Amino acid sequence: xxxxxxxxxxxxxxxxxxxxxxxxMSAAMESDLAPSGLTLGDYEVLVRLSESENQRMRMCDLATxxxxxPSGLTRRLDGxxxxxLVARVASPADRRVMFAAxxxxxxxxxxxxxPDHVASVRSRLxxxxxRDQVHALGDIFETxxxxxxxxxx
Amino acid sequence: xxxxxxxxxxxxxxxxxxxxxxxxMSAAMESDLAPSGLTLGDYEVLVRLSESENQRMRMCDLATxxxxxPSGLTRRLDGxxxxxLVARVASPADRRVMFAAxxxxxxxxxxxxxPDHVASVRSRLxxxxxRDQVHALGDIFETxxxxxxxxxx
DNA sequence: GACAATTACTTGTGCGCGCAACCTTTCCCC
DNA sequence: GGGGAAAGGTTGCGCGCACAAGTAATTGTC
Numbered sequence: 001x002x003x004x005x006x007x008x009x010x011x012x013x014x015x016x017x018x019x020x021x022x023x024x025m026s027a028a029m030e031s032d033l034a035p036s037g038l039t040l041g042d043y044e045v046l047v048r049l050s051e052s053e054n055q056r057m058r059m060c061d062l063a064t065x066x067x068x069x070p071s072g073l074t075r076r077l078d079g080x081x082x083x084x085l086v087a088r089v090a091s092p093a094d095r096r097v098m099f100a101a102x103x104x105x106x107x108x109x110x111x112x113x114x115p116d117h118v119a120s121v122r123s124r125l126x127x128x129x130x131r132d133q134v135h136a137l138g139d140i141f142e143t144x145x146x147x148x149x150x151x152x153x
Numbered sequence: 154x155x156x157x158x159x160x161x162x163x164x165x166x167x168x169x170x171x172x173x174x175x176x177x178m179s180a181a182m183e184s185d186l187a188p189s190g191l192t193l194g195d196y197e198v199l200v201r202l203s204e205s206e207n208q209r210m211r212m213c214d215l216a217t218x219x220x221x222x223p224s225g226l227t228r229r230l231d232g233x234x235x236x237x238l239v240a241r242v243a244s245p246a247d248r249r250v251m252f253a254a255x256x257x258x259x260x261x262x263x264x265x266x267x268p269d270h271v272a273s274v275r276s277r278l279x280x281x282x283x284r285d286q287v288h289a290l291g292d293i294f295e296t297x298x299x300x301x302x303x304x305x306x
Numbered sequence: 307g308a309c310a311a312t313t314a315c316t317t318g319t320g321c322g323c324g325c326a327a328c329c330t331t332t333c334c335c336c
Numbered sequence: 337g338g339g340g341a342a343a344g345g346t347t348g349c350g351c352g353c354a355c356a357a358g359t360a361a362t363t364g365t366c
Contacts, residue, residue, distance in 0.1 A: 004267070004268035004271060004272075005271070005272075005275070006271060007271060007274065007275070008287075010284070010287050010288055010291060011275075011279055011287055013291040013295075014279075014287050014288075014290040014291035014294065015274060015278065017290075017291055017294035017295050017297075017298050018278070018290065018294045020294075020298050021294045021297045021298045021301065022175055023220050024220070024298070024301045024302075025297065025301060027220070028301060028304070039352095041352085058314085059314070059315065060313080060314060060315080067176050067177070067180070068353080068354095069353070069354050069355075070314075070315060070316080070354095071315085071316070071317080071353075071354070071355080071356095072352075072353050072354065073315090074315070074316060074317085075316095075351095075352070075353075076352080076353090079352095094313095094314085094361075094362075095314095095360080095361055095362085096313065096314040096315070096360065096361045096362070097313090097314060097315080097361095098314080098315065114157070115157035118157060118158070118159060118160060119157075119158075121160065121168060122158070122160070122164075123300075123304065124297075124300070124301060124304070125168065125171070125297060126164055126167075127300050128296045128297075128299075128300050129293060129296060129297075131163070133289065133292070133293050133296075134161075134163050134164055134167050135163055135167075136286065136289045136293070137167040137170075137171065137293055138163060138166040138167035138170055139286070140282060140286050140289070140290055141167065141170035141171045141173075141174045142166075142170050143281045143282060143286075144170075144174045144178065144277075144278060144281075144282075145170050145173050145174045145177070146281075147276075147277070147280050147281050148174060148177045148178060148181060148277060149177075151181070151276065151277070192322095194322085211344080212344070212345065213343080213344060213345080221323080221324095222323070222324050222325075223324095223344075223345065223346080224323075224324070224325080224326095224345085224346070224347080225322075225323050225324065226345090227345065227346055227347085228321090228322070228323075228346095229322080229323090232322095247331075247332070247343095247344085248330080248331060248332085249330065249331045249332065249343065249344040249345075250331095250343090250344060250345085251344080251345065
């Protein structure tokens with residue numbers, strides 16, 4: 001292997017600020033959301049379901065969307081089902097598949113929690129950023145996302 | 154409560170790309186690092202210690218630096234100690250405190266893993282970004298970090 | 307039409323982490 | 337200097353997650 005290309009000063013600064021921000025931010029948002037009785041993961045489930053046709057998704061599609069393993073999703077749903085925010089519905093067409101379906105209570109819980117969560121995102125991420133910076137952020141992570149999707153996995 | 158201020162289209166795009174990128178990126182970096190036998194958390198411990206005076210830190214300072222609970226750090230160190238990459242050293246000055254000290258093997262392991270990890274950061278985050286974008290990224294997360302530090306926590 | 311291969315999901319197991327409880331040592335203050 | 341408060345670490349416990357193995361249903365192939 002040839003000599004290593006270390007990070008430039010500008011890259012190092014970006015990397016450090018980024019890493020530090022991400023870990024702090026996720027913890028802050030988690031606790032911002034806590035009063036609603038939801039975890040960030042639960043919230044994401046409800047959001048995905050609410051955006052889906054008939055407010056339901058197949059387990060495996062949901063797992064992929066959430067970057068969760070099948071077993072992880074099963075356990076996560078266990079909690080949401082006992083809270084009655086989500087119901088398991090067997091598919092009539094394919095008896096292997098289970099749908100996760102948003103219940104009315106789940107919809108209500110999401111509607112209740114969403115404004116606070118949006119406020120949380122605003123205050124934890126966007127606060128203090130200019131319009132241009134928000135736009136740049138979108139561009140940067142569009143590139144990053146595409147790059148990650150393209151790379152050897 | 155007044156009406157909720159939802160995210161603008163630009164904010165929504167930035168938020169979605171950001172969230173998606175972060176989760177994918179951390180998984181990718183974790184597996185990039187796996188061949189070295191280290192986890193990202195282990196790596197961070199070694200980095201912190203290597204940057205510290207005498208290659209050692211007090212447990213509580215290290216826990217704070219890594220955003221880890223005291224118990225979490227204790228367990229994490231357990232692994233590194235049995236791998237002999239880090240040693241626990243009692244402080245002569247204050248018998249409550251334990252130092253986590255980088256061993257020569259730990260230093261060697263870090264030197265071995267660092268180039269690959271730097272390459273990973275380059276390829277997962279910076280690849281495809283212009284010089285200006287890297288700079289903007291540093292600015293943005295400097296603001297975010299400061300904002301997070303200032304907020305009610 | 308029957309038997310492999312695949313797909314969908316659940317359960318067993320282990321790991322990493324946080325919280326609460328605990329012990330020891332040090333600090334503070336009267 | 338003696339007693340309460342605080343600080344530093346470790347252990348018990350539970351939760352969330354991934355991996356591997358298991359079950360059930362569907363698809364493909366001869």
